[in-house]
Amino acid sequence: MEYLIHIAIFSAIFGILAISLDLIVGYTGMLSVAHAAFYGIGAYATTLLLKMLGLNFFFALPLAVVITMLVALLIGVVLSKFKTDYYALASLGFGVIVYVVFQNWLQVTRGPFGIPGIPRPDMFGFTFVENVAFLLLALVVLACVYALARFMVRSSFGRILTAIREDETAISVFGYRTTSYKLIIFTIAAGMAAIAGGLYASYITFIAPSAFSVNESIFILAIVILGGAGSLRGPLMGAVVLVLLPELLRFVGLPSDIAAQMRQLLYGVILVLLMLYRPQGLVGTYKL
Amino acid sequence: MTNALETKQLVKKFGGVVAIDRFSVQIRKGEITGIIGPNGSGKTTFINVLTGISAMDGGRVVIGDQQEKGGIKAWEVFELGIARTFQNIRLFEQMSVQDNVLIAMTKRSPLAALFERHRDIHETLVKEVLTRVGLYDKRRALAKELSYGQRKLLEIARALATSADMILFDEPFAGLFPEMVRVVSDILKELRAGEKTVVLIEHDMAIIRELCDRIIVMDAGQLLAEGMPKQVLTNPAVIEAYLGV
Numbered sequence: 001m002e003y004l005i006h007i008a009i010f011s012a013i014f015g016i017l018a019i020s021l022d023l024i025v026g027y028t029g030m031l032s033v034a035h036a037a038f039y040g041i042g043a044y045a046t047t048l049l050l051k052m053l054g055l056n057f058f059f060a061l062p063l064a065v066v067i068t069m070l071v072a073l074l075i076g077v078v079l080s081k082f083k084t085d086y087y088a089l090a091s092l093g094f095g096v097i098v099y100v101v102f103q104n105w106l107q108v109t110r111g112p113f114g115i116p117g118i119p120r121p122d123m124f125g126f127t128f129v130e131n132v133a134f135l136l137l138a139l140v141v142l143a144c145v146y147a148l149a150r151f152m153v154r155s156s157f158g159r160i161l162t163a164i165r166e167d168e169t170a171i172s173v174f175g176y177r178t179t180s181y182k183l184i185i186f187t188i189a190a191g192m193a194a195i196a197g198g199l200y201a202s203y204i205t206f207i208a209p210s211a212f213s214v215n216e217s218i219f220i221l222a223i224v225i226l227g228g229a230g231s232l233r234g235p236l237m238g239a240v241v242l243v244l245l246p247e248l249l250r251f252v253g254l255p256s257d258i259a260a261q262m263r264q265l266l267y268g269v270i271l272v273l274l275m276l277y278r279p280q281g282l283v284g285t286y287k288l
Numbered sequence: 289m290t291n292a293l294e295t296k297q298l299v300k301k302f303g304g305v306v307a308i309d310r311f312s313v314q315i316r317k318g319e320i321t322g323i324i325g326p327n328g329s330g331k332t333t334f335i336n337v338l339t340g341i342s343a344m345d346g347g348r349v350v351i352g353d354q355q356e357k358g359g360i361k362a363w364e365v366f367e368l369g370i371a372r373t374f375q376n377i378r379l380f381e382q383m384s385v386q387d388n389v390l391i392a393m394t395k396r397s398p399l400a401a402l403f404e405r406h407r408d409i410h411e412t413l414v415k416e417v418l419t420r421v422g423l424y425d426k427r428r429a430l431a432k433e434l435s436y437g438q439r440k441l442l443e444i445a446r447a448l449a450t451s452a453d454m455i456l457f458d459e460p461f462a463g464l465f466p467e468m469v470r471v472v473s474d475i476l477k478e479l480r481a482g483e484k485t486v487v488l489i490e491h492d493m494a495i496i497r498e499l500c501d502r503i504i505v506m507d508a509g510q511l512l513a514e515g516m517p518k519q520v521l522t523n524p525a526v527i528e529a530y531l532g533v
Contacts, residue, residue, distance in 0.1 A: 156394035156404040163391050166380035175366025175396045
């Protein structure tokens with residue numbers, strides 16, 4: 001049971017990451033491979049605010065979100081100069097830069113040693129020590145993120161994002177400053193990723209740079225594409241499937257070192273098959 | 289009659305090629321002005337410069353009673369009261385017909401757009417515009433699912449939905465069935481009757497003769513002739529350059 005709860009918590013965290021990345025990739029058409037950077041900044045910022053300033057998690061997390069959004073705004077300004085493949089490459093560059101900072105800014109992040117002993121969230125004297133309680137918290141946060149994303153994509157704002165994805169030049173002639181729209185959604189999505197980062201840090205109680213590498217960005221992107229970019233149910237479903245799938249490998253009885261590699265292989269095979277036979281993902285309608 | 293738009297010595301270059309060469313014209317308010325000229329004479333480039341898709345390299349543009357401008361950004365075009373269609377249809381392909389039209393009507397500021405729900409406000413105008421081009425029944429279909437002619441009509445509907453004072457049509461009749469040609473030419477006439485300004489790039493001389501109040505002839509990026517259709521189409525220089533006889 002404890003094991004299932006653990007998987008559910010991870011699905012919720014990756015659900016938040018995938019929904020937020022989908023706002024950038026699926027709705028606005030910007031192929032970002034930098035999402036784990038904001039996930040990481042959120043995790044480190046929450047951790048440092050918890051451990052160094054001794055803030056309560058529920059104050060630390062919003063602050064970490066604001067910090068992450070500021071960084072995202074700066075990165076977004078630079079990224080807004082790029083389109084299509086160049087955008088993907090430039091975002092990859094930022095993903096690498098942020099990862100290298102996590103690895104090497106030893107005074108703050110302790111580099112590869114990571115930061116242990118991160119406290120669990122605490123609310124009015126109740127600490128989310130039990131995983132069931134933490135799962136409830138994660139689900140509530142996921143529901144809030146989902147509701148916010150749904151509110152945005154169903155408004156005129158959401159329609160404009162989709163039109164930017166379809167033809168940015170054509171929509172700009174209709175009086176929309178597309179750069180502002182792209183910056184706003186990029187920053188909001190980064191803030192959502194920071195929420196996932198804060199939850200992750202507080203759940204695992206230990207963070208290290210490897211959890212926020214470019215590989216992780218690609219994993220989140222795979223979730224979005226597998227589930228169905230440009231829909232909100234898609235990334236949610238993708239998160240559950242891709243978090244659950246490697247766990248099934250455990251029951252096949254493979255030695256653990258082979259199982260880990262099999263996991264990567266499986267992701268690769270699934271993505272190739274999907275691109276071949278169902279490029280719009282499991283429940284999506286939009287083809288990248 | 290007042291001008292809806294005036295260009296002064298407009299220049300556009302692509303590398304070493306001068307696509308628009310010291311081009312000075314006036315487009316009169318409430319008229320249909322045809323732009324004709326051989327392929328590659330700079331007609332579409334002219335519209336692209338006016339709508340900020342290509343940056344101008346020299347000259348000035350005066351729109352309505354606004355100040356002279358030495359450059360136009362694409363997002364300013366709507367505020368200047370201009371809408372356009374594209375020669376190579378540019379719809380939002382993976383969006384519904386209705387959403388394609390709604391884009392022309394919704395709030396431009398991100399914050400206002402965030403709190404706007406279309407159902408309450410735009411339903412009537414969407415219906416009116418889509419009915420006008422015969423696509424209301426298709427409003428839930430994706431733009432990419434429409435036929436070529438329907439796609440052209442949707443582009444026109446999208447431009448109409450802006451309620452702009454001036455609409456630039458880039459070959460709206462190309463490839464249309466006769467009954468669709470009738471729909472589009474009626475729309476242009478209605479726009480003129482409603483005192484809107486229409487600029488029409490077109491190759492079909494019968495359509496030009498029927499619809500246009502004035503014609504501008506371009507050749508190699510320059511102004512070759514302008515005036516009433518009767519005068520211009522009998523001008524020997526125009527006949528030689530454009531009709532090749």
